[in-house]
Amino acid sequence: MMIMRSNKFRIVIVVADGLGDRAVPELNGKTPLEVASKDNIDWLTSRGVTGLWDPIAPGVRPGSDTAHLALFGIDPTENYPGRGPFEAIGAGAELEPGDVALRGNFATVDKEFRVIDRRAGRYLPENKDLVKYLNENVGEIDGIKVRFYAATEHRVAVVLKGRDLSPRISDTDPHVTGVKVLYSKPLDNSYEARKTAEVINKLTKIVHDLLKEHELNKKRVERGLPPANIILLRGAGQMVKYPTFKERKFVIIDKALAISATAMIKGVCKLLGMEVVTPNGATGGVDTDVMAKAKTLIEYYNKDYDFIYMHVKGTDAASHDGRTDLKIRLIERIDLAMRYILDHIGLDNTVVIFTGDHTTPITVRDHTGDPVPVTIYAPNILPDDVKIFSERSARKGGLGRIRREDLFNTLLDLANRREKFGA
């Protein structure tokens, strides 16, 4: 026990979002990871243990939220509040337990509330301005605070804060055109569900009244575009309380930091009790300044942080866009940042891991449920024979194929930061 406590190592996690891939035809069946020049990641691989990690389970396609919960040791198949709250977090909301959040579309209805276009044309550059206008004019409904958050294209998130809320309400989005917007109905007999449905129905009316006369919508109509004159809501979910690292039973982590420029990731990290920083130049895109993140990592490493997570989103963005070249180039830039990190940490007292949060194959352009290659270095680890880091070589790694919270527990274990289970 004494020795355990004195030998606690630091933990450094570097994640390239959507890293893993499938065979890319334009690379003659190889993957970006197999083609990229990445001597430093391979150096780490040759000194550590490599394997495959299924963020949820084999074949299960994770979202960024569920993948990151699993990465940090929380089983997302238990207690997951649905996409509503996490979409809101991804759009910049800060949620507390009890808040109810819904996913929404700016849409077009006629005077009888009949849906003409469920996405108001989909391309909606006015999104942010309309959201700002709604936030300035809606405020509270029946004592419930209402906040809107702009997301991509026509998408928006709506967050309700207040007492006695329930996620047990039906959608107002009819999911088809030509019919009227639905009234939200309580899905159980609770006071909370009835109240929440009523707030949503009032909200829908208020939003329509505010939007239908809005200047930007008048201009859209003049240009022959469908006005964004309502928000269709779906997928209500109620935020749950996640335990922070400090609150978790077997976890021995005092100060944890996340470095990310992506709202969803920053939000999840905050929920779990991590401090979050976004260095200058970190954009969340393929143009992000990876070296700025690495320098921030070392800056905090030299303070007394014992857990540092560095997230690079661009590899996922490149994959969603089908840009093989950009994915390769970003992996190469991450490799240089990795060199800076490896040069500035103590390899005798740090556990280092490089992986993705999920796979986003270039050929699919979306998250898949393929396993993610992962390499782990730790002081006194027994290296395996894998010297090159790739989807294929990882299959032969000494770590084998592990899933969900196995990876986090392995890191804690190698860093001597997990309490014993049993006597």
Next chain:
Amino acid sequence: MMIMRSNKFRIVIVVADGLGDRAVPELNGKTPLEVASKDNIDWLTSRGVTGLWDPIAPGVRPGSDTAHLALFGIDPTENYPGRGPFEAIGAGAELEPGDVALRGNFATVDKEFRVIDRRAGRYLPENKDLVKYLNENVGEIDGIKVRFYAATEHRVAVVLKGRDLSPRISDTDPHVTGVKVLYSKPLDNSYEARKTAEVINKLTKIVHDLLKEHELNKKRVERGLPPANIILLRGAGQMVKYPTFKERKFVIIDKALAISATAMIKGVCKLLGMEVVTPNGATGGVDTDVMAKAKTLIEYYNKDYDFIYMHVKGTDAASHDGRTDLKIRLIERIDLAMRYILDHIGLDNTVVIFTGDHTTPITVRDHTGDPVPVTIYAPNILPDDVKIFSERSARKGGLGRIRREDLFNTLLDLANRREKFGA
């Protein structure tokens, strides 16, 4: 999202029942799969990813029912209604949720209902005729429809259909000879359990009255054989509702087909919402016309089916009979059918898998809990180094060792037919 949906691939699954094996002494320690000539299965293997699948979990011996539920992504350790309903399905019953089914033995009792032989001699060629007679003469008891289904040897299944049934009742089978047939008792205080036990007790009396005077039993006694003058019942189970592919949350499958000649498999596939066909010449035995199944597969592939399951039972039958030669020969015939399939599908838009539902080693002559070798081909998959399909080579495969619904989820994922979990 758009691209995901347009890139959905077809899924073709070929299962050789009881495929995997252990070292067979007469093959100098090799397995039928290692000895059989199977160039086409190996061709598929060399282009895909191979590994081991545990239908339930390592070492857990599956039935045909639990193995197939797992193969199709249903966790059979949750919500399994017991063997009664599935034995009935295997004997040809079509069950609906709520039906209660029991396993039964034709047995021999004396005039005081004392059990003389729990299996009425075990060899009972009169089984089907007696079952037919009972079905013609029992009908309903207290408003509950009663149906009998002949199974192998002395075995029979009994199905109760009607309102207010419960599986919480005790067996009438005392499981030993020399004692009286037991009264079924309710195992809880519910009205349903009391009513169901009463129906079972009346049924036992009626069955005895009908059988004791039956001509076939008189003939058995004349020949010195024990009469089948009662049915001993055990293992009551109530059929549950399984979600069909269309009802399942993350599954994107519109039209699914199963090709099988085996009642149990056909029943399970129907429960999960698949259409079922049995081609001419498909017998469920070692003499089955595998090529007829392959041709049926291609016929439906050329219609708009996006999921086709082809089941060959004979490999299991050969294993139960300890017939190494027949198992090898059938694997070779499956290999030729596989060639026909591979020649007629589009490899650029189809996921193909070859595996067993469980292992049935020749030396054991029954299902074992060994992992099953599995090979998966998919467009853009990253092939591993395994070129030959066998129990041993599969251990080195890139798929690693997966279990239960992992395999189904992996197929859906590779075919881009699984919804994302998370935001």
